[in-house]
Amino acid sequence: MDCQEKSKLMKPEIVRTADGSSTLFVPGLNEHYHSVHGAVQESMHVFIGCGLLALPAMLPAVHVFEMGFGTGLNALLTYYNTIGSDQEVLYTAIDAYPIQQDITERLNYPGFLDYQDASEVNKRITGSPWGESVHIGRRFTLARILARIQEYDFQGYYDLVYYDAFSPVVQPECWVPEIFFRIFQHMNPGGILVTYSSKGSVRRALHQAGFIVEKLPGPPGKREILRGRAGDVVTM
Numbered sequence: 449m450d451c452q453e454k455s456k457l458m459k460p461e462i463v464r465t466a467d468g469s470s471t472l473f474v475p476g477l478n479e480h481y482h483s484v485h486g487a488v489q490e491s492m493h494v495f496i497g498c499g500l501l502a503l504p505a506m507l508p509a510v511h512v513f514e515m516g517f518g519t520g521l522n523a524l525l526t527y528y529n530t531i532g533s534d535q536e537v538l539y540t541a542i543d544a545y546p547i548q549q550d551i552t553e554r555l556n557y558p559g560f561l562d563y564q565d566a567s568e569v570n571k572r573i574t575g576s577p578w579g580e581s582v583h584i585g586r587r588f589t590l591a592r593i594l595a596r597i598q599e600y601d602f603q604g605y606y607d608l609v610y611y612d613a614f615s616p617v618v619q620p621e622c623w624v625p626e627i628f629f630r631i632f633q634h635m636n637p638g639g640i641l642v643t644y645s646s647k648g649s650v651r652r653a654l655h656q657a658g659f660i661v662e663k664l665p666g667p668p669g670k671r672e673i674l675r676g677r678a679g680d681v682v683t684m
Contacts, residue, residue: 460547462554465489466668470555472519472547479618481518483644485669488521488560490644493667495522495610496529498675499642503607509536511604511636515597515622516612517541519552520574527569527588528561537588540604544596549575597627602634609635611643616650623650628657628676635678646672 460472460481467486473479483490503510510530514522523539530537552574558566573590576582581591593600597613598621609631613622623645631641641659643650646666651674654661659676666673 460551462551469557469560472551472555477614477618479614482521483667483669486667488525488557490667490670491521491525494644494673495612495642496525498664498673499608499610499640500526500529502640502642502675504638505533507535507607509538510608511606512537512539512608512610513602513604513606513631513634514539514541514610514612515631516610516614517543517546517592518612519547519555519557520570521555521557522610522612523573523584523590524557524561524566524570527573527584528563528566530588531585535587538591538604539589540591540593540606542593542595542597542600544594546578546592546594547574597622602630605634605636605639606631607636607639609639609641611641611645616645616647623647623653625653625656628654628659632658632678637678639678641676641678642673643675644670644673646670646674650674 458476460474462470463473465471465484465487467489469488471480471482471487558570572584576590576592578592578594581589584590613619616623651661654676660679661674661676663672664675
């Protein structure tokens with residue numbers, strides 16, 4: 449296979465999921481960015497419902513870390529699910545393989561939100577400069593970082609982690625105890641890590657890293673997901 453053919457296999461294709469929202473499919477990995485049963489539906493259930501909305505309401509600020517910025521859907525949903533509160537949101541997302549903005553702007557996520565400015569906000573999120581902190585809204589700051597989780601130098605402490613890497617089958621190196629331990633060491637007490645994965649190896653890795661792990665009902669098409677809570681900092 450020549451370089452041109454390989455590049456074509458890795459180029460994401462836009463596909464529609466069962467709830468009408470779009471996602472991306474990478475032929476070379478045989479992997480979708482979101483559930484084919486519903487992209488928006490999955491993100492709302494896993495990351496917003498079981499993550500963001502499970503945090504204490506009295507937190508004056510929410511420090512979010514996202515592993516796998518991807519299409520920007522989780523950031524967009526987080527923005528609109530905190531816009532009516534007095535909480536400041538400081539959102540850091542890393543990605544080693546960013547999607548070109550001309551592709552993300554063709555995804556139909558703004559149409560699923562009942563806000564007139566959703567398209568413009570989506571463009572500000574997916575078009576924000578890498579390596580800079582940008583005010584998306586009055587109380588929402590986004591920093592997108594080009595980095596692999598294995599080498600990322602954590603700078604802050606987080607209340608909420610969206611762990612949204614490609615699946616353990618495709619990226620097994622991203623689902624190991626050593627990485628979860630480094631995340632755990634940079635979480636505030638009581639912080640939450642939530643992921644769509646429910647594999648036993650992921651549950652064990654989270655537990656070994658120090659998280660209190662629970663299985664939760666998953667979105668349509670998935671029986672269970674995992675949520676980890678941080679207590680006292682531990683050492684490995």
